[in-house]
Amino acid sequence: MIGRVLSVHSSECKVAVGEEVVSCSFRGRLRLEDAQIYAGDMVHVFRSADSYLIERVNQRKNLLVRPPVANVDQAIVVTAITQPPLDLAYIDRILIQLEYEEIEGILCINKQDLEDQNEIDRVKRIYSDAGYKCVVTSAATGYGLDELADLFRGKVTVFAGQSGVGKSKLISALLGVELLTGELSQALRRGRHTTRWVSLLRTPGDGYVADTPGFSRIDLVDVEPHELSFLYPEFREHAVLCHFPRCLHKTERRCAVLEALDRGEIPRERHDNYLMFLEELIERAKRKYE
């Protein structure tokens, strides 16, 4: 039998096999920790007398590190505008990581019931101009939830975003389940096992979603400075046309990215944060060769 791993605990994991969810242990002497099984993995399950054993893990198409989920099709990056305050750099760090893993990122602007429509439109424009699908929702009133639910069909979806933006509340509203929201979730995030704290929930239409706690810090992926622009969908097509092959799109002459920026084809906010991340990568590269 083949199943999908929903969650991993220290000595067993929960696997969806057909309509059932079964508890499995790993075959042989390996502990699950060493066996490197992650939520989202497709596994071969073997039924012995009164227990289930995992025999083999299928090759995965990708593995998100934070949160640890395998075979992710898309990530919904949730943000609010004022509660908590909008943090474009935080969103961009997540999107960069997703581009690196080749996972589709979708922006969800939540708390529509609280936030200023002009600001919502401004943020939406930045990310749709950058090439990302954007949805506007309110987990409180249900606004936009149908559109969000449609995105789940047949896919493994991870929710990401700052603490307090409403990830758990959105999933609760969509699936009619109770997830930890607000303070409890913060207590968990401070706990020692937060990175292991991830489990997939089944959605109608044969999809899976994973809630995650909002991480306080997201490290940039390990790329060379001149490679960063390739993790920006709206930079890529221009970057190949720059005069210098390792152009950093900072102040270079005949830089096609800077030209597109001047023509308004690249959102200014995205390039500003790009420059900040670039410095971070340059610093990191310096330390590496010291």
Ligand SMILES: Nc1nc2c(ncn2[C@@H]2O[C@H](COP(=O)(O)OP(=O)(O)OP(=O)(O)O)[C@@H](O)[C@H]2O)c(=O)[nH]1
């Ligand atoms: N008014 C309003 N409040 C919301 C909305 N979505 C979430 N909230 C509230 O915002 C607070 C945080 O929501 P959570 O769902 O816990 O946020 P989270 O993103 O899961 O946060 P972490 O788990 O800490 O990463 C809760 O008090 C929710 O009730 C919304 O659309 N409108």
Ligand SMILES: [Mg+2]
């Ligand atoms: Mg939460």
Ligand SMILES: [Zn+2]
């Ligand atoms: Zn350039």
